[in-house]
Amino acid sequence: MPAxxxxxxxxxxxxxxxxxxxxxxxxxxxxxxxxxxxxxPASKPAPTxxxxxxxxxxxxxxxxxxxxxxxxxxDLQGGTGSVADVLRNVPEVSVxxxxxxxxxxxxxxxxxxxxxxxxxxxxxxSGQALVSIPAGQFARVEVLTNPxxxxxxxxxGGVINLVTRRTAPPGTTGTIxxxxxxxxxxxxxxxxxxxxxxLTVSAFAGVRHDVDRYDTRxxxxxxxxxxxxxxxVDDTSHGDGTRNSGYVRLAADYDPDARTRLSAILTxxxxxxxxxxxxxxxxxxxxxxxxxxxxTAGRQRFGFDSESFEADWRRTFAGQDHxxxxxxxxxxxxxxxxxxxxxxxxxxxxxxxxDRRRRTxxxxxxxxxxxxxxxxxxxxxxxxxxxxQWEADSLDNDAVNGAAAADSPFDPGQHDRFDxxxxxxxxxxxxxxxxxxxxxxxxxxxxxTHLAFGQAGSAGRTVRxxxxxxxxxxxxxxxxxxxxxxxxxSQRVSRPAAPSYDPFVFAYGPFYRSRGNPGLEPQRTxxxxxxxxxxxxxxxxxxxxxxxxxxxxxxxxxxxLGGGVLLSTSANLVSSRSAGAELTxxxxxxxxxxxxxxxxxxxxxIDASAAAQLAHREGLGAGGNLTLGxxxxxxDLIQLDVHVMQAEVGAQGxxxxxxYANIGWRHKxxxxxxxxxxxxxxxxxxxxxxxxxxxxxxxxxRFDSHRRTAFxxxxxxxxxxxxxxxxxxxxxxxx
Numbered sequence: 196m197p198a199x200x201x202x203x204x205x206x207x208x209x210x211x212x213x214x215x216x217x218x219x220x221x222x223x224x225x226x227x228x229x230x231x232x233x234x235x236p237a238s239k240p241a242p243t244x245x246x247x248x249x250x251x252x253x254x255x256x257x258x259x260x261x262x263x264x265x266x267x268x269x270d271l272q273g274g275t276g277s278v279a280d281v282l283r284n285v286p287e288v289s290v291x292x293x294x295x296x297x298x299x300x301x302x303x304x305x306x307x308x309x310x311x312x313x314x315x316x317x318x319x320x321s322g323q324a325l326v327s328i329p330a331g332q333f334a335r336v337e338v339l340t341n342p343x344x345x346x347x348x349x350x351x352g353g354v355i356n357l358v359t360r361r362t363a364p365p366g367t368t369g370t371i372x373x374x375x376x377x378x379x380x381x382x383x384x385x386x387x388x389x390x391x392x393x394l395t396v397s398a399f400a401g402v403r404h405d406v407d408r409y410d411t412r413x414x415x416x417x418x419x420x421x422x423x424x425x426x427x428v429d430d431t432s433h434g435d436g437t438r439n440s441g442y443v444r445l446a447a448d449y450d451p452d453a454r455t456r457l458s459a460i461l462t463x464x465x466x467x468x469x470x471x472x473x474x475x476x477x478x479x480x481x482x483x484x485x486x487x488x489x490x491t492a493g494r495q496r497f498g499f500d501s502e503s504f505e506a507d508w509r510r511t512f513a514g515q516d517h518x519x520x521x522x523x524x525x526x527x528x529x530x531x532x533x534x535x536x537x538x539x540x541x542x543x544x545x546x547x548x549x550d551r552r553r554r555t556x557x558x559x560x561x562x563x564x565x566x567x568x569x570x571x572x573x574x575x576x577x578x579x580x581x582x583x584q585w586e587a588d589s590l591d592n593d594a595v596n597g598a599a600a601a602d603s604p605f606d607p608g609q610h611d612r613f614d615x616x617x618x619x620x621x622x623x624x625x626x627x628x629x630x631x632x633x634x635x636x637x638x639x640x641x642x643x644t645h646l647a648f649g650q651a652g653s654a655g656r657t658v659r660x661x662x663x664x665x666x667x668x669x670x671x672x673x674x675x676x677x678x679x680x681x682x683x684x685s686q687r688v689s690r691p692a693a694p695s696y697d698p699f700v701f702a703y704g705p706f707y708r709s710r711g712n713p714g715l716e717p718q719r720t721x722x723x724x725x726x727x728x729x730x731x732x733x734x735x736x737x738x739x740x741x742x743x744x745x746x747x748x749x750x751x752x753x754x755x756l757g758g759g760v761l762l763s764t765s766a767n768l769v770s771s772r773s774a775g776a777e778l779t780x781x782x783x784x785x786x787x788x789x790x791x792x793x794x795x796x797x798x799x800x801i802d803a804s805a806a807a808q809l810a811h812r813e814g815l816g817a818g819g820n821l822t823l824g825x826x827x828x829x830x831d832l833i834q835l836d837v838h839v840m841q842a843e844v845g846a847q848g849x850x851x852x853x854x855y856a857n858i859g860w861r862h863k864x865x866x867x868x869x870x871x872x873x874x875x876x877x878x879x880x881x882x883x884x885x886x887x888x889x890x891x892x893x894x895x896x897r898f899d900s901h902r903r904t905a906f907x908x909x910x911x912x913x914x915x916x917x918x919x920x921x922x923x924x925x926x927x928x929x930x
Contacts, residue, residue, distance in 0.1 A: 256735040256781050258728045260627070260636050260671040260681055262339045263287065263737060265781070267330070268360075278316070278357070281330040283838060284822045286779035286793030287338045288355065291840055291853075291881075293900075294322030298340060299741065299777060299795045300816055300841035301352030303689050303718075308357050312347065312584070314526040314560050315464060315501045316357070323466045323499050327440040331370070331386045332399045334360045340741070341669070341683040341724045344623045344638030345566070345578055348665045348687045351720040351745060359446070360397070365390050368914035374871075376906040378406045388914075393451065399444040407470060408901040409434045416893040417755050419481075428487075428759050429477045430706075436470030436495075458507040466499045476706070478759055485542065487759065491704065493536035500529045517569045523562070530556040535601055536704050549601060550704055552594040556694065559587045575628035582623065588615040588693035589651075592701050611701070612651035615693035619644050625667075636669040648696050648713070657713060663688075677730040682723075689718040691749050695765045708762045716767055720745040734782030734790075741797075742774045750803070750846040755892045766803075768846060773799040787826045794819035799844040810889070816842035818852060830863045840883075848886040848894075855881040855902070871908040879903040 257264040267281050283290045289297045296304045306316040315324050337356040339346070346354055369387040382403035389396045415428040444462045451457070471494050478487025503526035510519050536550045566580040592611035595603050625638035641664055649656035667685040674680070697711035726739035748768040756762050775797020784790050796817035803810060818841030824834045836857040843850040859873030881902045887894040 258679065258735070258737070260634055260669045260679075261341065261343050261683065262337050262356075263728075263779075264335050264337045264358075266334070267336055268334050277326050278328050278330045278333070279325040281333065281336065282325070282355070283820060284791055284836065285336050285338065286781060286791050286820065287340070287777065288336075288793075289818055289820065289838065289840055290325070291883075294325035296325070296355065297841070298338070298352040298355075299775060299797060300799075300818060300843060301743075301773075303351035303687075303720075305347065305350035305354045306357065307346070307354060309359055310346070310356055311505070311522060311524060311564065312560075312562060313357075313503075314528050314558065315462065315503060323440065324442075324464050324501065327401075327403055327466060328442045328464060329384050329386070329399055329401045331384070332359055332397070332444060333357045340739070341685045341722055342667070343625050343636060343669065343685075344640035344665060344667045345580065345625050347582065347621070348640065348642075348685070349690065351687050351689050351718060351722075351743065351748075366914060368912075370910060370912045372908060372910045374906050374908035376904055378904070380404060380406055380904065380906070393449055395448045397444075397446045400442065402441045403439070405438040405440075407434070407436045407438055407468065410899045410901070411897065413894060413896045415759070415761075417757075418891055418893070422890075423481065425481045426486075426759065427479045427483075430474065432472060432474040434470045434472040434495075436468055438466065438468035440464070440466040454511040456507070456509040458505075458509070460503075460505040460507075462501070462503050464499075464501045466497075468497045470495045474704075476759075487543070488541040489705070490539045490541070491536050492539075493534060493704070495532070495534040497533075498529075498531040500527075502527050518567070520564075520566045522564045524560075524564075526560045526562075528556075528558040530554075534703070537601075538705055547599075548596075548705070549598045549603065550594070550596050550702065551598065551601065551603065551605070552702060553592070553605070554701065555589075555591045557589045558693070561585045571626070571628070573628060575626065577624070577626050579624045580622070582619075582621040584619050586615075586617040589613070590615070590693060590697055592699055594702050596702055596705070609702070611697070611699035613648070613693065613697040613699065614651050614656075615648040615696065617644065617646050617690075632673045634669075634671040634673070636671070638667040640665040640667075648693070650699075679728045681726045681728070683726070684721070684723050687720040687722060689720070689749065691715045691717065691765070695749065700762075706760050708756070708760065710762060710764045712765045715749060715765060716747050718745050718748040718767075732782070734780060737779045738776070740774075740776045743772065745771045748801075750801075753847060753887055753892065753894070761892075766846075768801060768803045771799065771801045773797055789822075789824040789826075791822040792819070793821075795841070797841075801844060801846050803846045810846070812844055812846065812849075814842070814844045814849065816844070816852065818842075832861045832863075834859050834861075848888045850883065850885045853881065853883050867912040869910045871910065872905070873908075874903075874905045876903040 256266070265285050267285075279290045279294050282288045282296060287298060289300075295302060296306065298304055306313055308316070315328075335358040337358060338353070339356065340353040342348075342354045367387070367389050369385065372384045374383065375381045382401065384401035385398070387398040411432045413428070413430040415430070416424055417426045419425045442464045444460070446460045447458065449457045472492070474489070474491040474493075476487065476489040476491075477485060480486045503524060505522060505524040507520065507522040511517065512519070532554045534552050538548045538550065540547065562582070562584045564580065564582050566578065568576065568578045571577050590611070590613040592609070593605040594609040595606045596609070619642055621640055621642045623638065623640040625636065627634065627636040641662070643662045644660065646659040647656050665686045665688070667683075669681060669683045671679055671681045695711050695715055696713050698713050700708050700710045702708055720743055722741065722743045724739055724741045726737060729736045745768075748771050749765055750768055752764050752766050754762045754764070775795060777793065777795035780790060780792045782790060794817070796815070798813065798815050800813035801811065818839045820839065821837045822834065824832060826832055837854070838856070839854045840852060842852040855876045856878055857873065857875050858877055859871065862870045864870065879901075882897065882899045884898075885896045
């Protein structure tokens with residue numbers, strides 16, 4: 196389907212499922228690993244019957260019945276890139292240049308670190324963290340499109356688990372990187388590891404300065420009840436700003452004996468940006484005559500801070516066959532957004548006005564987890580656990596509109612304080628058992644949820660309590676050591692965040708308003724998947740087909756309030772369905788080429804015809820990514836990345852597909868010193884378009900991010916032990 200075409204192709208679900216089943220049955224396929232949560236101090240039990248390790252040269256891939264795991268220690272981005280850079284080169288993952296992560300076109304993705312939730316990467320403001328934080332601390336990326344009951348059922352798209360490096364050679368090792376680019380861009384990073392007998396200490400730190408520029412154009416048409424044009428708006432804007440960020444992670448593992456490990460992890464991240472913007476707006480009436488001329492000049496400031504502390508106790512019992520892990524984690528995310536706009540009104544003639552706004556969001560989460568694993572007769576394995584989380588979110592909104600001066604006090608009538616509390620207590624159990632070539636992995640998770648929210652200081656609060664079971668099932672058939680077929684099912688939930696519930700109407704300048712919906716319900720998703728894995732010639736392949744059906748999905752709704760003012764709020768869809776297929780390949784192509792390839796395509800249908808402003812929509816889309824590396828000589832490596840973001844079907848319109856490409860070269864002077872030159876978005880194609888098409892409103896919005904740039908980086912390794920060749924980063928030239 197052309198990028199600018201509206202999705203109209205119908206595809207009944209029975210035909211879709213039958214076609215996927217036939218395609219998978221005719222395809223070739225592969226397998227391995229147990230869930231990873233970092234290296235335990237004691238040895239692990241032998242792999243179960245469903246586990247086979249496929250070690251494709253330069254890019255080891257492990258596949259088990261519930262996940263695919265990619266070694267990123269040899270990935271070029273793993274050496275000097277951000278977390279987003281590494282994820283972009285994982286065949287099953289898509290990440291745009293703003294850090295928005297999706298699996299098979301679905302942005303409902305939960306990101307874990309060592310099997311535990313991370314508010315830094317999945318909470319409010321997480322996109323800033325993903326594109327800024329160094330990836331060198333992570334050893335593997337695990338992709339779970341249908342997770343078991345051992346993990347939270349949050350997110351419709353699936354789970355990505357980042358597995359940290361938890362081992363180091365004796366002594367002190369480290370890496371220093373310094374990177375520079377045009378327009379004053381720079382970043383620097385440090386990785387330091389120290390291992391001394393029973394104690395291992397690691398430190399990761401990075402500081403970064405970026406330049407942000409953008410241009411947008413919105414074309415808006417308002418329609419009357421008879422479909423006649425009542426008004427049009429042509430709005431163009433430009434922004435020019437800077438962004439600074441810093442990150443520190445300190446981790447310590449202490450092994451008092453061969454079967455016990457005590458761990459402590461402290462992370463801190465901060466980001467601050469400031470952007471000057473200008474806007475020119477031309478409004479016309481239904482006859483095409485200009486009746487509105489606005490020019491605005493403004494400044495926006497955004498700050499994001501995140502801190503977390505985690506303490507773990509791991510114990511292996513009874514001949515190293517039984518493991519117990521207990522962890523306690525406390526996290527805090529704080530977003531602070533401030534903006535001010537001066538408005539010059541030429542038509543209709545009026546005196547200048549001034550708008551000022553402030554919005555803060557402070558999110559705290561405490562998590563207590565206990566996980567137990569024990570082998571069972573016949574090669575089986577039982578897992579059970581407790582997972583309790585407490586969330587507390589506080590929103591503060593202030594604004595003043597039409598004021599004459601920048602120092603005008605906030606309007607008391609536009610002050611809002613919204614408190615949101617959610618507690619979830621969960622018990623889970625999974626049991627895996629091989630029966631010859633056939634393996635069964637079943638799981639059940641019980642969650643009790645308590646939700647309370649409302650305006651601070653008000654007499655009453657909305658309270659909701661719920662108890663639900665979330666079943667999961669994985670069935671695997673192993674043809675041989677290199678081929679495996681897996682069917683899986685899971686039930687997922689997507690819970691709206693606090694701002695989606697807040698009914699306060701918040702003004703972003705004179706023409707845009709946003710409001711939450713206190714009546715929102717969570718989205719429920721049933722997902723089925725059939726996957727065929729194969730290893731051949733040192734390359735790992737996977738072909739999968741999936742079908743998802745969701746009830747009550749949360750979507751943004753844009754409403755024309757008249758006079759060119761738009762209101763964005765949220766609503767629950769009646770239902771949605773999607774089906775598709777995905778092909779991945781990783782490994783060597785000949786002696787000097789390496790490949791990571793992921794291609795996916797699918798169909799989406801949204802049934803929202805019963806909701807105001809929404810309608811029934813469906814369409815096809817495709818996306819994927821390609822990473823091709825060429826070892827031109829013993830000291831020179833060239834790598835090309837191509838990324839295609841899948842078109843997204845929405846309840847009010849469509850976002851067409853977009854694409855961008857990066858290229859880089861690394862020259863290795865020695866085992867400790869490398870030079871990296873990289874170019875980002877070489878075709879200047881990292882732009883996005885969104886279309887709204889309803890009976891009352893037509894709108895096309897284009898966003899040009901101006902991300903094309905280049906970097907030069909020096910990477911120096913030091914210390915004892917074997918050195919991994921420092922690698923390069925296409926997006927930022929740095930770690």
